[in-house]
Amino acid sequence: MALAPDFGCIWEAISLIAKGVNDGGVVILENTANGFVIAHELGHALGLGHSNLISCPDGKSDSPWGSPCNALEYGGTVDLMSNVENGDPLSTYHQWRLGALNNQQIYQSWINETVNLYSVDAKSGVKAIFLRDGESTYWVEFRRSGSSNGYRPGLVVYRTDPPPPSAIRSPNPDQSNANQGDLSVSTDMWMMNLDDFGYSNGKTSGSMTLSPGRSFTTFSGKVKISVALELGGEFIPVSITRTPDVSPPPKPIL
Numbered sequence: 001m002a003l004a005p006d007f008g009c010i011w012e013a014i015s016l017i018a019k020g021v022n023d024g025g026v027v028i029l030e031n032t033a034n035g036f037v038i039a040h041e042l043g044h045a046l047g048l049g050h051s052n053l054i055s056c057p058d059g060k061s062d063s064p065w066g067s068p069c070n071a072l073e074y075g076g077t078v079d080l081m082s083n084v085e086n087g088d089p090l091s092t093y094h095q096w097r098l099g100a101l102n103n104q105q106i107y108q109s110w111i112n113e114t115v116n117l118y119s120v121d122a123k124s125g126v127k128a129i130f131l132r133d134g135e136s137t138y139w140v141e142f143r144r145s146g147s148s149n150g151y152r153p154g155l156v157v158y159r160t161d162p163p164p165p166s167a168i169r170s171p172n173p174d175q176s177n178a179n180q181g182d183l184s185v186s187t188d189m190w191m192m193n194l195d196d197f198g199y200s201n202g203k204t205s206g207s208m209t210l211s212p213g214r215s216f217t218t219f220s221g222k223v224k225i226s227v228a229l230e231l232g233g234e235f236i237p238v239s240i241t242r243t244p245d246v247s248p249p250p251k252p253i254l
Helices: 035-045 092-098 183-187
Strands: 002-004 013-015 027-030 051-055 070-075 106-108 113-118 128-133 136-143 154-159 189-191 198-200 203-205 215-217 223-227 235-242
Touching: 013 035, 027 035, 070 189, 070 198, 092 128, 092 136, 113 128, 113 136, 128 223, 128 235, 136 235, 154 223, 154 235
Parallel strands: 002 027, 051 189, 106 128
Antiparallel strands: 013 027, 051 070, 113 235, 128 136, 136 154, 154 189, 198 203, 215 223, 223 235
């Protein structure tokens, strides 16, 4: 870790993303010793990407990348891998990448079912649900409340399939002007706005969670996630409903 003088960059600090938790890394701080900034960069050095936001117009929460929703770098303000200072628990996605969450605590759902999902700060139990819908992948977790940013209890849903460079909106021109995806993007996640969340110029408002009694359907219309009417303490029942694919593929040309 190196403390450098101010040399006019748009970032306060930068770090190389490690390929594994035992690889170590290099962190450069630009004239700052802020604890949140240091923790954020140490996260990169341990292999974590950014907590980003899916930015959609007209109240939408999901779409194919770039039509009309874009991948906004930062803005997924649930943990320290965003750019808004907070002390809330790491997302389960980042916990898993660190090795702090084992594979048995990640439930892969492929059928119609109800899963008891434990909160991100629980000591045991299923803490994340992984869903695939076509080429899109979704990561679901339960947060009881946001002590730092005031979000309401409920589910937080992320997209984890990397967007193409054309869909990325970033203050870093290397990301948004790239001809092909940066390898570091594959370590990122993109938080969905499932309520009245707002993010602008590094400031947030409202809540992003899917609160009890509500549901969310992926942009394809094939997967629906519903939340129980009442919170169950340390866990919440999550119902997953899939629309069966009954359309036959086209007849092959021989």
